[in-house]
Amino acid sequence: MACSSVSTAASSEEEKKEQRLIDVMFLCDEWKSSKGGLSTFNREFAIKLAETTTGSMEIHCYVSKSDNRDREDAKQHAVNLITAETVPGSLDPLDWLKVPPPELQHPHVVIGHGRKLGTPACHIVRAVKCKWIQFVHVFCEDVGKFKDTTATAVTDRIEENEVKRKMEIELCKAADAVVAVGCRLQQKYSRSLPKDELKGMFHESDLVAIPSCTEGFGLVALEAISSGVPVLVSGESGVAEALQEVEGGNSVIVESDDDDVEWARRISEVSSQSPDERDTKARQLRENYRKVYSWRKECETFKGLVENVVKTADADGKSNVKVDVEHVKLADHDSSSTPSVSTMEPAGCQKASTPPGTNSRKRQSDTDLGDLQPLKEKILCRIAMNYLDTTPPQSSEEHNKFMEYLKKMRVVITGVSVGSLVITVKCDSLKSLEELWEDYSCSLLNKMVQDCFVTVKILKELNLTELKLKTTMDTEEYNACKVYFGKDAIRGQ
Numbered sequence: 001m002a003c004s005s006v007s008t009a010a011s012s013e014e015e016k017k018e019q020r021l022i023d024v025m026f027l028c029d030e031w032k033s034s035k036g037g038l039s040t041f042n043r044e045f046a047i048k049l050a051e052t053t054t055g056s057m058e059i060h061c062y063v064s065k066s067d068n069r070d071r072e073d074a075k076q077h078a079v080n081l082i083t084a085e086t087v088p089g090s091l092d093p094l095d096w097l098k099v100p101p102p103e104l105q106h107p108h109v110v111i112g113h114g115r116k117l118g119t120p121a122c123h124i125v126r127a128v129k130c131k132w133i134q135f136v137h138v139f140c141e142d143v144g145k146f147k148d149t150t151a152t153a154v155t156d157r158i159e160e161n162e163v164k165r166k167m168e169i170e171l172c173k174a175a176d177a178v179v180a181v182g183c184r185l186q187q188k189y190s191r192s193l194p195k196d197e198l199k200g201m202f203h204e205s206d207l208v209a210i211p212s213c214t215e216g217f218g219l220v221a222l223e224a225i226s227s228g229v230p231v232l233v234s235g236e237s238g239v240a241e242a243l244q245e246v247e248g249g250n251s252v253i254v255e256s257d258d259d260d261v262e263w264a265r266r267i268s269e270v271s272s273q274s275p276d277e278r279d280t281k282a283r284q285l286r287e288n289y290r291k292v293y294s295w296r297k298e299c300e301t302f303k304g305l306v307e308n309v310v311k312t313a314d315a316d317g318k319s320n321v322k323v324d325v326e327h328v329k330l331a332d333h334d335s336s337s338t339p340s341v342s343t344m345e346p347a348g349c350q351k352a353s354t355p356p357g358t359n360s361r362k363r364q365s366d367t368d369l370g371d372l373q374p375l376k377e378k379i380l381c382r383i384a385m386n387y388l389d390t391t392p393p394q395s396s397e398e399h400n401k402f403m404e405y406l407k408k409m410r411v412v413i414t415g416v417s418v419g420s421l422v423i424t425v426k427c428d429s430l431k432s433l434e435e436l437w438e439d440y441s442c443s444l445l446n447k448m449v450q451d452c453f454v455t456v457k458i459l460k461e462l463n464l465t466e467l468k469l470k471t472t473m474d475t476e477e478y479n480a481c482k483v484y485f486g487k488d489a490i491r492g493q
Contacts, residue, residue: 022310024049025060025107027097027117027124031070031081037219038113038137041181044295045302050078052299057306060104064093080104098123108310109133115164118171131309134175136168174487176309179302181238206278207270210234211254211263225289230282232266247288248281319436319477323383323421323449325376326470331463379462380421383453402452421453430485437478446471 028042042061050059060080063070074081082103084096097120100107109131112121118134125132172178208224209232221239224231233240235255243249256262270278427433439445449471459467 021055022053022057022109022306023060023104023107024053024057024109024111024306025062025082025104025124026111027062027120028113029064029093029097029117031061031063031066031074037223040223041137041219042113045299046074046079047077048295049299049302052296053303054078057303060107062097062101062104064096094120100124100127106130109306111135112171112175113137115167115171118168118175122171122174131177132175133177133179133305133309134171136172136178136180176487177305179305206230206275207232207267209263209267210237225282225286228279228282228286230270230278231285232263232270242293243289246285246292248285249288251281252285318424318426319433319473319481321423321425321440321445321449322472322474323380323423323453324470324472325372325379325467327466327468328372328375328379328464329466331465379458379464379467382458382462384421386455386458387453402448405448427481430482433478433481433485437473440471440473445473 026042026046028039030039031043033040033043046059046061049057053059058080059078060082061074062082062084064084066081066083071081071083080103082101084093084099084101087096087099090096094116097117106128107124107130110121110124111133112118113135114137121132121134124130207230208221210221211232211234219239221231221233221237231252232254233243233252235253240253243253254263254266273281425436427436436445439448446469450469453469454467458464
């Protein structure tokens with residue numbers, strides 16, 4: 001049975017590799033919404049992302065607990081729900097999420113939420129070397145000011161939430177990308193009501209008023225709007241800023257959040273409207289909100305972010321050294337004229353000299369050859385083949401010198417491809433990367449490549465008198481590698 005399971009998993013991995021599907025794994029403590037906003041956001045976002053990315057991504061949700069109903073619901077929405085196994089010695093369900101699931105051992109991207117779910121995400125990234133996108137839902141510093149009314153309690157709360165804020169920042173620095181929910185982020189809130197009961201309360205309400213002193217976003221207001229229930233929201237909230245972009249949105253914003261009289265007046269104003277009038281306005285606001293902030297639009301944006309993050313996965317400590325033919329000169333087509341190699345000229349061009357008395361017929365050069373591209377491709381292809389030969393007899397000295405250089409730089413060649421000739425090098429530290437870049441900047445790397453690749457054998461086989469190579473490294477790739485090593489240091493890897 002175990003062998004069958006492993007075989008199936010391997011087969012699934014091969015299929016995904018062929019189809020190039022990106023595995024995206026959300027982390028959350030539950031699938032349903034017994035704990036309110038964060039669970040709702042995670043579930044709805046995962047569902048909509050699955051709809052948007054059909055054929056390009058596979059969406060998974062890794063939760064600390066679930067039941068058959070949860071798993072069936074997720075399956076109907078094309079989300080693979082994975083339940084964490086308990087960890088011996090820990091009763092904290094969030095600890096269980098720190099262990100990568102056997103069902104998905106190599107996700108491409110893991111999604112964490114806030115402090116509680118960001119830490120498990122970091123553990124998974126350390127274990128499987130995947131990418132990490134962190135969602136921020138709350139601005140702890142603001143929230144701490146309003147947790148208690150006594151002066152001492154307020155001071156303690158502010159200090160406590162400053163610590164939490166620093167923890168959020170540490171997680172964001174360690175992540176590969178960060179997404180803030182809403183203009184002011186989202187204030188996570190707790191609720192023990194079952195989802196059905198919560199829906200019932202919304203639909204039974206004539207008005208949902210949210211007079212918060214501050215709200216990162218205010219997801220409860222968005223849930224009310226989605227239910228078609230009239231709302232009034234504080235101007236000091238992220239959802240208020242979002243509503244300013246929506247037609248009719250300003251009509252539900254109360255700017256004087258600490259003015260009891262103003263709140264009473266606005267509530268009375270809504271209450272005086274007929275049920276039909278309130279219902280019509282609420283439904284219109286919902287439709288207008290959807291026009292501006294659609295799930296599909298946001299998911300398309302997020303899809304692009306995921307794809308961009310995954311693209312950088314292959315640059316983990318790796319840089320491409322691109323080698324092109326900068327200058328080439330052919331020898332006479334007269335068979336009596338056989339080139340011989342001279343010493344390296346200051347310009348870094350390998351040049352062959354012609355014995356005295358040979359035919360003075362004009363030689364073809366790069367200036368009088370119509371299209372040199374086929375020749376350049378042939379040259380690069382031959383260089384690659386010569387390099388891959390384990391014992392190139394006429395270039396062993398240059399080859400060994402080049403390999404010694406790479407060894408000194410602590411660089412390992414991981415691949416060679418032809419188009420331009422691209423050598424992929426993997427640096428094992430930021431120091432070796434910086435040294436490689438410094439050698440490239442001062443042209444030492446170019447000289448080493450020239451010495452290694454332009455051999456007597458190559459010149460004779462291709463009937464060349466001169467061959468000069470040009471070596472380039474991409475600045476963006478170099479910067480991406482620097483970020484990679486920086487992330488590793490922050491994550492403690």
